[in-house]
Amino acid sequence: MKILVVDDFSTMRRIIKNLLRELGFNNTMEADDGTTALPMLKGGGFDFLITDWNMPNMEGIELLRQVRADPELKELPVLMVTAEAKREQIVEAAQAGVNGYIVKPFTAETLKEKIDKIFERVAG
């Protein structure tokens, strides 16, 4: 399972990577915004995308839209982990095809629960 973690704050990327390691996911890579993430995703090999929303250059919501618009990537499970907490934003992300939405600050349990849920559904 290869996971791409996208956040413009390196501290948050480290936290998420550490949590993923605790959950048994050791194959993770990082990108600091949508413009760096997209070519990596298009390079192939990723099974899961965890992305922030508020980032320079290309925001997470745009990255999500680009992923869904790409024939190769459109099935990629995407979990959004963000401080954006407006109802309209959550609805917008849902409409854009997000698989899970976590608001910061979050707990390790929340991350585990959402990842489990996403893969249950993907497997089912």
Add this chain to the structure above:
Amino acid sequence: MDNDETRLTAQLGLAQQLVEHLQNGDEDGARLILQQLRLPYERELFEELGKLTRELHEALQSFRGDSRLVEITQDEIPDAKERLSYVVTMTEQATHRTLNAIDEGLPIAEQVHDNAVRLSERWGRFRRRELSLEEFREFARELDDFFTATGQETERLRSLMSEIMMAQDFQDLTGQIIGRVIRLVQDVEENLVGLIRLSSGRMEGRAGTPPAETAPEQTPAPETETSPARSVGPAVPNTNDDMGDVVSGQDDVDALLSSLGF
């Protein structure tokens, strides 16, 4: 030149008449001449005063018309103070959370260490066959306890370290809030520079350079196309962030998503 000469001749004529009137003791005549002499200078003064008044009026108008500055001073500066106070609170909480975990973890680590040192010393005596049977039985019991306790205590340490790690999420959250305040400071700076350029342009116009009518305002490029829900970072209480529209936590998010069929 011709104009100046005729003006000078006229003034000289008037001055001569003035001297005559004064010599003749004709005060009224002298006053009339004086008024005539003053006239061209007075007109210039009035024109200048009129120009100044108009410019002051325009400057005030354009200052008042710049709603961005009004917006900044009325809403965004107070909001920025609130945001920065919120950052102070968040960093304080994160530091306490970290220090609490350390306060709990350090004695655990020390205890595990002390027990290991004590038992390893006993283990040395056992290897040198210095322990009596009774002492060995006691030692074996203590080892049992040590293994059980160490398993539990290191698990507790692991969870405390995890707690310390999660406390570091403040850097991301406060970073986003501070980033927003930095953008406001830049905005204020640009507006103040614009204001200074506006007033100095008028000053230069006064000194003879071409009248710098409202310097070409550099309207800052819009940050991004206004998508229906632009990202703003964490919502901060007691600011203009519309808290009514903001979810209160993960449970709220889950409820909203499940209402959408998730």
